[in-house]
Amino acid sequence: MIKISRVVVLGTGTMGSGIIQVIAQSGYRVKMQDISDYLLSRAQQRIEKSLSKLVEKKKISVEEKDNILSRIVPGTSLDVVSDADLIIEAVPEQLDLKVGIFGELDKLAPKHAILASNTSSLPITAIAAATKRPQQVIGMHFMNPVPVMRGVELIRGRVTSQETIDSAVEFTCSINKIPVVAQDYAGFITSRVLNAYLNEAAYTVMDGNTPKDVDDAMVYCTNMPQGPCALMDLVGIDVIVYVLGILENEFGPKFKAAPLLRQMMRAGHLGRKSGRGFYEY
Ligand SMILES: NC(=O)c1ccc[n+]([C@@H]2O[C@H](COP(=O)([O-])OP(=O)(O)OC[C@H]3O[C@@H](n4cnc5c(N)ncnc54)[C@H](O)[C@@H]3O)[C@@H](O)[C@H]2O)c1
Structure with missing residues (x-):
């Protein structure tokens, strides 16, 4: 050594x-x-x-x-x-x-x-x-x-x-x-597992759940320290979509970014850094 x-x-x-x-x-x-x-x-x-x-x-x-x-x-x-x-x-x-x-x-x-x-x-x-x-x-x-x-x-x-x-x-x-x-595969362990989870959370918002309900469910019912929508706003919606693109390249369509995330990007709703994402700041 x-x-x-x-x-x-x-x-x-x-x-x-x-x-x-x-x-x-x-x-x-x-x-x-x-x-x-x-x-x-x-x-x-x-x-x-x-x-x-x-x-x-x-x-x-x-x-x-x-x-x-x-x-x-x-x-x-x-x-x-x-x-x-x-x-x-x-x-x-x-x-x-x-x-x-x-x-x-x-x-x-x-x-x-x-x-x-x-x-x-x-x-x-x-x-x-x-x-x-x-x-x-x-x-x-x-x-x-x-x-x-x-x-x-x-x-x-x-x-x-x-x-x-x-x-x-x-x-x-x-x-x-x-x-x-x-x-050494795209996303290693952390980014791969985390972004699959975040993407799925975006789909649950598309289903009609509010970001607050999705976050509360994960925080109070599964003990996550922070809800996925709040976390996506912190990281930046553009960053999440970019990383999902890399994961999709390596592992296929299961990592295709939720249409809601792409729509938010087009609107410039990138999260905390732009003043608006799933929440307003
Ligand atoms: N920011 C995050 O949350 C995060 C988390 C984990 C890993 N990373 C990774 O860490 C790395 C750095 O990210 P960051 O957020 O600190 O970026 P950053 O832009 O804040 O810092 C990069 C630094 O590298 C310097 N630099 C540019 N070219 C250089 C060169 N040729 N030689 C020496 N220094 C040079 C820049 O001047 C700058 O100070 C990236 O690979 C990123 O993917 C970032």
Whole structure:
């Protein structure tokens, strides 16, 4: 198994900054890389704000907050990976972009390093094929918001080695998250099961049930923490339709988006971000 002590995170947006925070909070020194100094300082501010909330709630001291921040080292060049044991990529969800980055990483990272992608929908096997070490490529699918969500889906590509899986499992536990290993088919476990459920909920609204009744049924009768319509509004109707399209491509018509979701998209009722979805905001 590879002993992981030096970690680099590529991309410091919504997911990257959360991943950097939890890794630094667990005592690791972590390098973060993005395409401009402005984006790096924005990530630093975001992490500082998140840690300040923990100080306010008395979960960490001011001294601990300062120590965590001091363990985060920014850089704009991909050369930051030259001494890494583990690199976690969290750049935008575009296969071409990720494939290009993994090709570069393969040249720049030490031979033993594990290359991980935080992709939520792209095949790890295709990303791994851009390298000469596909056995050391794995999916590490963190959930949003990273500091809050407990689980991390670890995606086993077609040729990911057991040693790589074991190392990633050990690392995930060391940052106080629960690892779950999933096979490399579209949507892995989480997105596939969740989106089938959300799509079916949209059909029950088409049947004439109100979004509130659908949500109340699932919250009070099955103990879901949140109703599916409220969750779809939070995620974005456009995002749900996009992911269903990927699942339909791989698994066929059972994942065809409910006509209601397409109609809502056409009306611009995308959920919270547009002020209206199943509910008004
Ligand atoms: N947002 C979510 O809820 C969520 C959940 C799970 C997984 N994901 C996945 O995580 C990944 C990142 O998503 P996000 O929401 O954090 O995106 P984001 O747009 O918030 O952040 C992406 C960051 O990557 C940077 N970037 C772009 N090109 C780069 C390059 N060549 N090198 C280094 N950095 C580069 C951008 O400047 C930006 O800071 C995606 O693959 C996404 O599918 C997202």
